[in-house]
Amino acid sequence: MASGEEVSNQQIILKNYVTGFPKETDMEVVSSSIKLKVPEGSNSILVKNLYLSCDPSLRVRMRKPENLGYFVGFTPGSVKRSYIISKALSGFGVCEVLNSGHPDFKKGDLVWGITGWEEFSLIARTETFRKITCTDVPLSYYTGFLGMNGLTAYAAFFEVCSPKKGEYVYVSAAFGTVGQLVGQFAKLMGCYVAGSKEKVDLLKTKFGFDDAFNYKEEEDLASTLKRYFPEGIDIYFENVGGVMLDAVLLNMRLHGRIAVCGMISQYNRAKLEGVNNLFYLLTKRILMRGFFVLDYGHLYPQFLETTIKHLTEGKIVYVEDVVEGLEKAPSALVGIFQGHSVGRKVVLLARD
Numbered sequence: 107m108a109s110g111e112e113v114s115n116q117q118i119i120l121k122n123y124v125t126g127f128p129k130e131t132d133m134e135v136v137s138s139s140i141k142l143k144v145p146e147g148s149n150s151i152l153v154k155n156l157y158l159s160c161d162p163s164l165r166v167r168m169r170k171p172e173n174l175g176y177f178v179g180f181t182p183g184s185v186k187r188s189y190i191i192s193k194a195l196s197g198f199g200v201c202e203v204l205n206s207g208h209p210d211f212k213k214g215d216l217v218w219g220i221t222g223w224e225e226f227s228l229i230a231r232t233e234t235f236r237k238i239t240c241t242d243v244p245l246s247y248y249t250g251f252l253g254m255n256g257l258t259a260y261a262a263f264f265e266v267c268s269p270k271k272g273e274y275v276y277v278s279a280a281f282g283t284v285g286q287l288v289g290q291f292a293k294l295m296g297c298y299v300a301g302s303k304e305k306v307d308l309l310k311t312k313f314g315f316d317d318a319f320n321y322k323e324e325e326d327l328a329s330t331l332k333r334y335f336p337e338g339i340d341i342y343f344e345n346v347g348g349v350m351l352d353a354v355l356l357n358m359r360l361h362g363r364i365a366v367c368g369m370i371s372q373y374n375r376a377k378l379e380g381v382n383n384l385f386y387l388l389t390k391r392i393l394m395r396g397f398f399v400l401d402y403g404h405l406y407p408q409f410l411e412t413t414i415k416h417l418t419e420g421k422i423v424y425v426e427d428v429v430e431g432l433e434k435a436p437s438a439l440v441g442i443f444q445g446h447s448v449g450r451k452v453v454l455l456a457r458d
Contacts, residue, residue: 425449
């Protein structure tokens with residue numbers, strides 16, 4: 107494809123604001139056109155999208171406008187002018203630079219960052235983008251494991267939770283990218299680790315968790331946690347929220363630490379659940395802290411070096427669930443909330 111050529115560009119856009127669980131019909135595939143050249147005098151970059159990440163947090167951005175915190179919401183059919191100039195949904199992806207007006211990027215660079223759910227994207231703000239220098243691992247890993255989700259696990263666990271050898275660590279929603287990595291980091295630290303998710307056997311046999319349970323089969327989560335952590339929990343990596351958080355607070359040890367990374371149980375609720383046991387934050391002197399990964403971007407080189415070393419030495423493993431074709435992206439996203447994914451859900455658009 108020649109620079110400046112105008113080509114067709116398939117996109118996934120939000121068709122309707124979402125209430126409850128997302129449906130494929132809330133999104134649609136449309137076709138537009140795009141010039142394969144950045145505007146004259148712009149410091150934007152024009153990229154071809156290779157892999158897209160399906161993240162549960164996208165569901166939060168599909169609500170009607172409200173106080174979303176650091177999330178930038180989608181508007182059905184509208185053109186966004188924040189990170190990308192496009193009508194498409196957006197999230198983390200791996201891309202190839204086709205044209206650049208930015209001094210830090212050139213044609214042919216492989217990069218990862220926030221891009222559109224489309225074949226080609228014009229990136230107006232490049233601060234989320236990083237060059238991929240290590241290609242000895244699958245490029246798809248940079249959508250999550252070696253990208254923002256991996257950094258989330260690394261920074262939240264080591265910087266917020268301050269783990270010590272021999273401590274008791276509980277990871278909820280442990281089969282996601284973040285949970286997989288937190289559990290393995292904890293084991294490398296010499297901690298006892300248990301997780302909750304439907305895929306109990308894989309957590310123990312594949313990722314080395316000491317134990318695991320399917321929280322959907324447990325009627326009394328507080329009693330379940332007491333059974334798996336008779337001495338109590340030192341570190342809780344929070345990905346679920348709601349009744350899970352309430353049960354955990356009852357089982358925390360003195361001076362425990364909770365890193366709040368996500369609350370997937372709340373994403374599809376019209377009204378958020380309250381938490382009843384916050385009093386234990388006081389009596390047990392628990393540190394509970396919200397976590398925003400962009401505050402820890404300076405740790406990325408350290409995280410990448412450490413994690414790739416563990417990966418090549420076989421000390422850390424990773425599971426992906428890859429579907430091929432942009433048109434499969436809506437069903438892939440919906441499947442996350444139906445428990446269909448086995449590991450990180452990734453959409454392959456073009457082979458590198």
